[in-house]
Amino acid sequence: MTLTTDLEKLPFVQPVSPIIYLVGGPGEGRFPHCNSFLLRGDRTILIDAGIGVQRIEAIDRALRIDTLVVSHPHPDHILAWHALSDRELLLPAQTPDSVFDLNQLGRRFVEGPEDAAYWTHMVKKWLDLHPMRPPDRRFADGETIDFGPIQLQAIHAPGHLIDHYCFMETGSRTLFSIDIDFTGFGPWYGNPESDLCLFRQSVAMLQTLAFERICTSHKAPIEAADAGQAFCDYLAAFDRHQQLILALCRKGMDLAAMLRESPFYRNRMSDATFQRIFETQMIRKNIELLITGGWVVEKKGQYLALDCPPTVA
Incomplete structure (x- = not known):
């Protein structure tokens, strides 16, 4: 053989x-x-x-x-x-x-x-x-x-x-x-x-x-x-990930509330601590891009979607 x-x-x-x-x-x-x-x-x-x-x-x-x-x-x-x-x-x-x-x-x-x-x-x-x-x-x-x-x-x-x-x-x-x-x-x-x-x-x-x-x-x-x-x-x-976070921002949520929603893992990860650790990073990174892009603002710890999205020149 x-x-x-x-x-x-x-x-x-x-x-x-x-x-x-x-x-x-x-x-x-x-x-x-x-x-x-x-x-x-x-x-x-x-x-x-x-x-x-x-x-x-x-x-x-x-x-x-x-x-x-x-x-x-x-x-x-x-x-x-x-x-x-x-x-x-x-x-x-x-x-x-x-x-x-x-x-x-x-x-x-x-x-x-x-x-x-x-x-x-x-x-x-x-x-x-x-x-x-x-x-x-x-x-x-x-x-x-x-x-x-x-x-x-x-x-x-x-x-x-x-x-x-x-x-x-x-x-x-x-x-x-x-x-x-x-x-x-x-x-x-x-x-x-x-x-x-x-x-x-x-x-x-x-x-x-x-x-x-x-x-x-x-x-x-x-x-x-x-x-x-x-x-x-x-x-x-x-873009789908970003839209998931933008949808939560339209509800006026803070990070803790978003973590309870668990937009990425849907609360299915077997280790809740690892889920919190990793999902926190993924949510934050999308929020940062949404704020930079003018789609979201932060007020007193809550993230709020703007009524009018930024215009593209």
Whole structure:
């Protein structure tokens, strides 16, 4: 039995091209997992480690993984990195050293010391997340990471996080859009550093690239013929999110009242503290844009939609 046959017998491994495999994360790649991508050349490369230890070990038995490339350090992307701690590790140039200390990582991803401590406690307890080690090397925007027959172009796509990267496998023109993920939820920007304007710009930038297919971290691959509609729907989600907040402002709500309404999570998140932490950021970022655009004003802690929207010259 060949190594390829061993690999393709795994039920969570799906060929995408002769050298690329989608490795589905548990729960259809939903948080706290994500899809990973296996690339076979002179070396075997895994993009992201959100598929969990068991699936990484199963792949490694069928075909040794030589290199782990991390797109960005959200927990669902580095979840099981420690299963490959003895292999080559590549991180983005923009990733801060906080990734080496979960307490510091909590302070990066969550606002306020109490909530940051809660985040750190929960990712240790719930996810068994391990702090990362210093990488063997880092990659930067526009760099082509040379793996012999595999040439992986690094594409800095900030907004989701400041160090969020996408990749293009230049031979097959496969675009790994990572957490520009085209899910029905739309864009996720629940960390203090997340930036809605940069996020939208990154999506628009990807749309200009020449590709044959898109592989995302939380959805099935999208062929080029269907990509135009996928981009249109995803970009529209930015406006849909803003309209959700504008509708609450028309009722004259403060932040606490908006959080009770839960416009994004609809009070369905299993951890109420995490829901409050992330939804607060997403609501605030939309309010800031609405105020800047002249659609909303703040009065004594309440956010009020203006009767007459700003005119466009």
